[in-house]
Amino acid sequence: MLQWKTEAIEVTERGIPIMDTIYARRKQSLLVYMRERGIGLSLITSPTNVNYFTGFFCQPHERFLALAIDAETGGEKLFMPLLDLPEAEKHVVDKADAVPISDTDDAYEVLQRYFGPAQLESVGIEKEAVSLAKAERLQAALPGSQFEDLESFILSMRMKKSAEEIKKVRTAVEMVEQVVGHAAGLAKIGMTEIELTAEIEYQMRKLGAERPAFESIVLTGARSALPHGTPGPYAFREGDFVLIDIGVQVNGYCSDITRTFVMGDATKEQRAIYDAVLAGNLAGIEAARAGVPLSAVDKAARDAIAARGYGPLFTHRVGHGFGMDVHEQPSVSGSNSALIEPGLLFTVEPGVYDPIIGGVRIEDDVYIGEDGQAVVLTSYPKELIVLGG
DSSP, X not given: OOOOOOOOOOBOTTSOBHHHHHHHHHHHHHHHHHHHXXXXXXXXXXXXXXXXXXXXXXXXXXXXXXXXXXXXXXXXEEEEEGGGHHHHGGGSSSGGGEEEEOTTSOHHHHHHHHHGGGOOSEEEXXXXXXXXXXXXXXXXXXXXXXXXXXXXXXXHHHHSOOHHHHHHXXXXXXXXXXXXXXXXXXXXXXXXXXXXXXXXXXXXXXXTOSEESSOOEEEEGGGGGOTXXXXXXXXXXXXXXXXXXXXXXETTEEOOEEEEEEESOOXXXXXXXXXXXXXXXXXXXXXXXXXXXXXXXXXXXXXXXXXXXXXXXXXXXXXXXXXXXXSEEEEESTTOOOBOOTXXXXXEOOEEEXXXXXXXXXXXXXXXXXXXXXXXXXXXXXXXXXXXX
């Protein structure tokens, strides 16, 4: 049985940690963007984005977290809960750059002591990550500053994956595929959705996953026609579809895969639905290459399913980007005319959802390589597999 461990830091020929150079390059790109737009200070508060720029991850919950980067000097301060200080100190250039905030401190007063007197004209924030209440407190701590949105730029950086990132994604894919195989071997008539979900998530942890990449989905019978249904106390029955949509996060990166099985013999109609979805999946992957619009991937999958008479039952976009989060840019939808570029990573996951017969979804993870061609990272079989009775 394969086992995974947290990735060790690699070292370059010159003895410089690779991860350090990755984070330095990312911060340099952000600094260039800030200087071009006259943004004096960036306050990055999304835990995922802080991780992206530093390698440090914590979930602050109601506490304060922010990576502050000064455009003029390139200096940074990492504000974090005091209880996370030992880990944070491993990810800053100088330990003095780590600013712990205790539960009795007012985080915004601490922030103001560092940056309030500077009278900054423009402060960059991720507007999607900042609540109105937090924005008001930031405005009070940094009076006279105008907020500029950094969200779209940071997400555009994250959208194009490096070779180092894809190596991590491959590890997450290999792990989740082993979990899918384990689940397929356990499923039997009478087992419930929630029971199999528990077995799946136990196996994820056993293999070394940091966490599920999202709430695991196991659905059976007519409930498999709920694209984002929640597992419940519903038992697998003879002739039911069993849809499993799961992912893991390992080394900070996600995987996302869906496979649909049948419990016992499939009917002619079930096989027709399955074959239509598989045709859509293969057509979407075939359309994915650099230089064509993302909408072409959606259209190819949708046309293949519509040609088999199931077009109205394919009710969502064909895919989405992923990486450090399971849903990132780009959106692979019929309305996205942006051109596919090398470095993009996204899912191709068409589905057909019949409210009586049930639903089928087949999802693969696709990377656009430097040559502009699609590389399918997932390899779990896609023929209709019959599960044990």
